[in-house]
Amino acid sequence: MPHKRTIMIVVFILLLPLLAVNAIGGDVPYFTDQDLLKYSKGNPSGASRQSDSSFQSVNPPSGKAQRVYRVKYTPFEGLTRRIIVKATFNDTVQSLAAIDTGADSVVISRRLAERMGIMENNEGKFLWQASGIGGTTLAFITILDSVSIGGARVEFLPVLITNNLSDQFDSLIGMDFLSNFSFYIDSRSHYLVLEEKGENKGLPAGRDRNWWLSNFKRFKHYREFWLRLVKEYSSRKQLSPRDREILQKLKNQYREAERLFYRLNNYAIENNVPLSWRVY
Numbered sequence: 001m002p003h004k005r006t007i008m009i010v011v012f013i014l015l016l017p018l019l020a021v022n023a024i025g026g027d028v029p030y031f032t033d034q035d036l037l038k039y040s041k042g043n044p045s046g047a048s049r050q051s052d053s054s055f056q057s058v059n060p061p062s063g064k065a066q067r068v069y070r071v072k073y074t075p076f077e078g079l080t081r082r083i084i085v086k087a088t089f090n091d092t093v094q095s096l097a098a099i100d101t102g103a104d105s106v107v108i109s110r111r112l113a114e115r116m117g118i119m120e121n122n123e124g125k126f127l128w129q130a131s132g133i134g135g136t137t138l139a140f141i142t143i144l145d146s147v148s149i150g151g152a153r154v155e156f157l158p159v160l161i162t163n164n165l166s167d168q169f170d171s172l173i174g175m176d177f178l179s180n181f182s183f184y185i186d187s188r189s190h191y192l193v194l195e196e197k198g199e200n201k202g203l204p205a206g207r208d209r210n211w212w213l214s215n216f217k218r219f220k221h222y223r224e225f226w227l228r229l230v231k232e233y234s235s236r237k238q239l240s241p242r243d244r245e246i247l248q249k250l251k252n253q254y255r256e257a258e259r260l261f262y263r264l265n266n267y268a269i270e271n272n273v274p275l276s277w278r279v280y
Contacts, residue, residue, distance in 0.1 A: 066196035071150040073099075073185075073192050083185065084169050085192055088148040089116060096169040097149070099192065103174030106147060106159040112170035113161045118142060126256040128222065130160050137162070141222070143260055147177055152194040154180050156205065156267050158215065158260075180206060204271040212268065216279040219261040226254035 074084040074096075087097035089108070093116050100107075113119050130139035140161040147157050154177050165172065181194040200206040233239075233247045268278055 066198050067151075068196075069150045069152040069181075069194045070186070071152070071192045071194065073190055075187075075190055082169075083192060085149055085173075087171060087173065088146075089171075090145045091148070092116070095171060097171040097173045098166070098169045099178070100172040100174050101178065103172050105174050105176045106144070106157050107165070107172040107174065108144075108159055108161055109164045109170040110161055111164045113140075113142075118161065123256065124259070125161065126222065126226070126253045126260070128160075130162065141260070143263060147173070149173065149177075149192070149194065152181060152196075154206075158218075204273040204277075205267070209277050212273055212277040213279060215264060216268075216277075219257070219264050220279055222257040223254070223261045226250065226257045230254050 071085050075081070083099040084096055085099065086094060088094050089112065093112070095112050095115070110119065118125060125140040125142040128139055128141045130137050142159060142161060144157045144159050146153055146155045148154075157176060164170070178194075180197065180200060182197060183192065183194045185191075186193055200208075204212070230247070230250045233243070233250055236243065239247065265278070265280075
């Protein structure tokens with residue numbers, strides 16, 4: 001099994017230039033009718049009629065409920081039911097995003113990544129396998145400084161970069177963002193309602209122990225995986241020019257995986273994350 005995985009990654013390395021045209025297959029996940037029923041509510045009793053602005057931040061009285069954000073959404077994309085909102089990435093680039101409660105992470109399209117300048121250099125991202133409806137496919141992993149929907153903002157989000165998702169939106173907002181809030185769908189007025197979680201305020205960067213441990217384990221695994229491939233390929237007795245080219249690409253992937261691991265570690269240090277919440 002490890003040998004097959006190694007072969008697959010090397011093949012991915014060889015296919016790296018094709019990411020723009022052949023990175024992801026299958027249908028894009030969407031906000032289903034079941035999701036709408038699960039998260040949908042009408043206007044809360046006593047709520048005032050909302051204006052046509054794309055989002056509203058409600059400042060509650062001091063000491064009471066947390067800040068609430070009401071974000072106007074577009075309810076449909078073609079014949080498929082989706083919740084589509086305006087999102088801002090790294091505080092600079094705006095794009096339409098689909099809410100996907102079935103996704104663990106935020107996913108952005110290559111088109112959006114290019115607008116953000118992520119694809120212009122070889123730093124800050126590395127290749128990985130992403131599993132989805134279309135099966136295992138090629139993707140990049142990177143870390144965004146921030147993602148905002150209306151005034152609801154989450155910093156430091158690992159994301160996947162895939163081929164373009166849809167003509168109607170350029171990202172999927174998964175639970176890595178949404179779990180920072182209590183949220184529901186106001187289906188009557190077409191608002192996504194996000195409420196800050198009070199229990200997050202005393203946590204390092206608003207993240208609990210499980211988030212820190214899982215991400216340290218995740219990026220540690222990425223770094224170790226690419227290092228193992230570098231060592232395996234370097235151990236060959238004879239390397240053709242093509243082999244040396246592949247080895248250099250593997251080293252580049254390891255370097256970027258290590259770079260992102262230490263970016264996570266620096267973020268943990270800045271936020272005084274306990275050592276017991278980290279894995280090295």
